[in-house]
Amino acid sequence: MIDVQELTKQYAGRTAVNNISFRVEPGEIVGFLGPNGAGKSTTMRILSGYMPATSGRVNVAGFDVFQQSIQVRQSVGYMPEMAPLYTDMKVKEYLRFRAELKGLSGMAMRRRIGEVMELTGVTDMRKRLIGNLSKGYRQRVALADALVHKPKLLILDEPTNGLDPVQIRHVRDLLRSLKSKHTVLLSTHILHEVEQTCDRVVMIHQGRIRANDTPANLTRQLRSTTLLHLELEGTGNLAEKLSAIAAVRKATEEELLVHPWRRFTLRVEPDHDVRDEVMELAMKEKWRIREMHRQLPTLEDVFVELSMNAGTPTDIPTHVL
Amino acid sequence: MRIFWILLKKELHSFFVSPVAYVVLALVMVLNGFAFRAALAVLENAPSEGSIVSWTFHAMWFWLSYFFIFPLLTMRLFAEEKKMGTLETLFTAPVRAWQVVGSKYLAAVIVYCVLWLPSLINFKFAHWITAGQVELPAGAMGGAYLILVVMGMFNLAVGCFASSLTANQIVAAIISFTLSLLHFLMGIFIMVVGRKISDTIVDIVNYFAATEHIRIFTAGLIDSRPIIYYLTMSLLFLSFTHHVVEFRRWRP
Numbered sequence: 001m002i003d004v005q006e007l008t009k010q011y012a013g014r015t016a017v018n019n020i021s022f023r024v025e026p027g028e029i030v031g032f033l034g035p036n037g038a039g040k041s042t043t044m045r046i047l048s049g050y051m052p053a054t055s056g057r058v059n060v061a062g063f064d065v066f067q068q069s070i071q072v073r074q075s076v077g078y079m080p081e082m083a084p085l086y087t088d089m090k091v092k093e094y095l096r097f098r099a100e101l102k103g104l105s106g107m108a109m110r111r112r113i114g115e116v117m118e119l120t121g122v123t124d125m126r127k128r129l130i131g132n133l134s135k136g137y138r139q140r141v142a143l144a145d146a147l148v149h150k151p152k153l154l155i156l157d158e159p160t161n162g163l164d165p166v167q168i169r170h171v172r173d174l175l176r177s178l179k180s181k182h183t184v185l186l187s188t189h190i191l192h193e194v195e196q197t198c199d200r201v202v203m204i205h206q207g208r209i210r211a212n213d214t215p216a217n218l219t220r221q222l223r224s225t226t227l228l229h230l231e232l233e234g235t236g237n238l239a240e241k242l243s244a245i246a247a248v249r250k251a252t253e254e255e256l257l258v259h260p261w262r263r264f265t266l267r268v269e270p271d272h273d274v275r276d277e278v279m280e281l282a283m284k285e286k287w288r289i290r291e292m293h294r295q296l297p298t299l300e301d302v303f304v305e306l307s308m309n310a311g312t313p314t315d316i317p318t319h320v321l
Numbered sequence: 322m323r324i325f326w327i328l329l330k331k332e333l334h335s336f337f338v339s340p341v342a343y344v345v346l347a348l349v350m351v352l353n354g355f356a357f358r359a360a361l362a363v364l365e366n367a368p369s370e371g372s373i374v375s376w377t378f379h380a381m382w383f384w385l386s387y388f389f390i391f392p393l394l395t396m397r398l399f400a401e402e403k404k405m406g407t408l409e410t411l412f413t414a415p416v417r418a419w420q421v422v423g424s425k426y427l428a429a430v431i432v433y434c435v436l437w438l439p440s441l442i443n444f445k446f447a448h449w450i451t452a453g454q455v456e457l458p459a460g461a462m463g464g465a466y467l468i469l470v471v472m473g474m475f476n477l478a479v480g481c482f483a484s485s486l487t488a489n490q491i492v493a494a495i496i497s498f499t500l501s502l503l504h505f506l507m508g509i510f511i512m513v514v515g516r517k518i519s520d521t522i523v524d525i526v527n528y529f530a531a532t533e534h535i536r537i538f539t540a541g542l543i544d545s546r547p548i549i550y551y552l553t554m555s556l557l558f559l560s561f562t563h564h565v566v567e568f569r570r571w572r573p
Contacts, residue, residue: 045409048413049412049413050409050412050413070417071415073413073415074415076413078410078413080406080409080410082406084405084407084409084410085407085410086331086405086407087405088335088338088339089335097327097331100327101327101328101414101415101416102414142410145410
């Protein structure tokens with residue numbers, strides 16, 4: 001659906017997007033993740049045909065965005081960042097204008113407008129002036145606009161920006177329900193959202209792609225170690241004994257709890273689960289365990305790690321890149 | 322073409338939903354009233370060669386309204402969309418730049434034409450109330466409104482261009498006002514220093530001068546040269562606008 005090859009975009013003296021390549025297959029929901037100013041919006045603007053690239057080739061829905069801009073724009077539903085809308089129009093009026101622009105007409109158009117208003121939950125607001133709507137509703141109107149012509153590809157720039165948690169969940173459910181009919185590329189800097197919604201994540205930072213994988217793979221392959229929290233009763237140097245387990249890098253004793261309970265944090269090699277070994281050791285040593293909790297790294301950790309190591313791409317493990 | 326009409330409808334809608342069209346209309350009506358009143362005063366005092374039409378469009382009041390119209394009508398066309406970010410939504414729909422530029426321009430021209438309708442009523446009313454003593458020569462009427470429309474088309478194209486240059490409406494208004502005023506001042510320049518410079522220069526400048534065009538046309542002389550001049554200049558400024566709009570999108 002999307003095929004980006006060696007795309008570069010330079011603004012006067014500044015490189016916003018630096019030689020990136022990626023593909024999005026039909027039916028996928030792909031999250032475009034990166035801190036602010038990473039080049040997400042620029043890439044999306046190029047994909048939607050709003051802006052030209054400095055170099056590289058972009059193919060969307062089988063059309064070249066530079067040569068066949070009109071066809072590309074017909075098959076893409078684009079929602080810009082901040083959802084700019086004509087504030088002097090009413091919701092339904094606006095959707096009608098947009099639907100007409102995108103080639104719909106007559107009964108089919110009226111039915112479709114009703115559908116998208118229902119889908120995005122703005123039916124009750126159809127006679128309100130857009131200028132008087134709250135941020136959340138404007139966002140939904142913009143989403144309805146992106147959906148109205150049943151585009152093959154939806155490009156959504158921060159679709160949940162400025163929404164409250166309930167609305168975010170609503171949008172997330174909506175996106176998942178669209179999956180069968182549309183391919184979706186969405187950008188966000190909220191990691192939780194990507195983990196919940198997307199099949200695949202393209203991480204971009206300072207104009208370069210840092211990672212391109214499923215959310216699960218990304219977190220699993222994360223260099224960061226898994227943590228294991230333990231609370232147990234026993235005497236002697238427990239930390240040393242715990243450290244003796246093969247996959248445990250380091251065991252540290254935390255602050256003292258109410259005697260005789262003691263608390264430990266184990267740093268474990270990625271992709272290892274040492275809970276069984278800890279259990280066996282405890283039985284052998286006759287310790288009593290009252291809590292054991294494994295903390296997996298989240299996508300957030302990947303993200304922070306990648307952002308921190310921004311300047312030095314060599315720092316990033318090859319399997320993530 | 323379908324897209325063009327949809328865009329035109331939307332542009333006209335935003336003119337008449339916002340107070341812009343009404344404020345400008347009120348302003349033009351008041352100033353035109355003064356211009357008309359001044360013309361009546363001229364005719365009242367002494368017999369005159371000029372008709373009421375020609376005196377109205379020579380009044381200072383008329384020129385005052387004339388210069389306010391163009392910045393007010395055109396300043397928001399592109400500047401507002403840029404500021405609000407809606408240009409991005411607009412240009413990611415399957416529309417072409419000429420459709421956007423053309424529809425915005427035509428909407429402004431239509432609103433501009435509507436602005437002059439009340440002045441038509443003034444003339445008709447004076448004619449009717451004096452039982453025909455205030456004459457309305459057909460040539461002067463036709464000529465006056467024809468030149469008003471083509472001069473307007475030129476100035477609106479200039480305004481359109483000014484608006485495409487910036488995201489700030491005030492800046493757009495000032496650019497368009499300055500360009501229109503410079504064009505007008507050429508005629509005034511000749512009026513002031515005409516006797517001291519060679520006839521060739523006077524002739525050349527008069528060819529561009531709005532005051533001269535108004536003088537000729539309100540006398541009932543319909544000259545094709547100014548019409549062609551204004552129409553081609555409109556096209557030139559519209560193509561500039563088109564270039565600016567396209568250039569922003571297709572910068573290498």
